[in-house]
Amino acid sequence: MARKRGSKKASGSNSVDLPASKVKNLHHFVRGTWQHGYAQAWTKVQKVYFPYNLKGSHWVAIELDFVRHTATVYDSYIDYTKRSKLVTLLHRISDTLARELFEEVKQKGLTMSMYTPFSVCSIAAVPQQRDGTSCGILTVKFIEHLSAGMSVDKVDTLKIKYYRLKLAIEGLRGEAYL
Structure with missing residues (x-):
């Protein structure tokens, strides 16, 4: 039985504490040693984009900016998660990511004055989905546009099926970066 967005079951746990196995995988991303070869060490880039699932039922795109030390959220369904809750929901992951980056910088002998969690902010004017199921594909499109240096305003919510x-076709052909 599918859970409705915002139901008590869907919002029961807001904890984002990462188990040791997930933190181990996070080390691979931070160091650029992910097995599929698409990664670069975070110490060599200015920004990283990734999808993140809120409360187990809603996907958002996150941009980590290492220069500004911010985690910017691009949310296609702002009526589902109010902006004030985003900071609370993303605090632990922001803290974990900042801690991992700080440890990697220290191990490489680079200087980073101190460890501080990323400031969480959100962009208000992003295309909004018209249903309760398009957050995943819109998250993918936001990340594609942002990583190509394009505005997310170019994402057309009327083209979700396309x-x-x-x-799906790119994935079947092995052309998608999944």
Whole structure:
């Protein structure tokens, strides 16, 4: 039985404490040693983009900016998660990511004055989904646009079916960066 967005079951746990196995995988991303070869060490880039699941039922795109030390959230369904809750929901992951980056910088002998969690902010004017199921594909499109240096305003919510079909075809051909 599918859970409705915002139900008590869906929002029961807001904890983002990462188990040791997840932190181990996080080390691979931070160091750029992920097995699929698409990664670069975070100490060599200015920004990282990734999808993140809020409360187990809603996907958002996150941009980590290492220069500004911010975690910017691009949310296609702002009516589901109010902006004030984003900071609370993302605090632990922001803290964990900052701690991992700080440890990597220290191990490489680079200087970083002190460890501080990323400041969490959100962008208000992003295309909004018209249903309760398009957050995943819109998250993928936001990340594609941002990583290509394009505005997320170019994402057309009327083309959701096309975006899904295109991603499925690219995945079947082995052309998608999954």
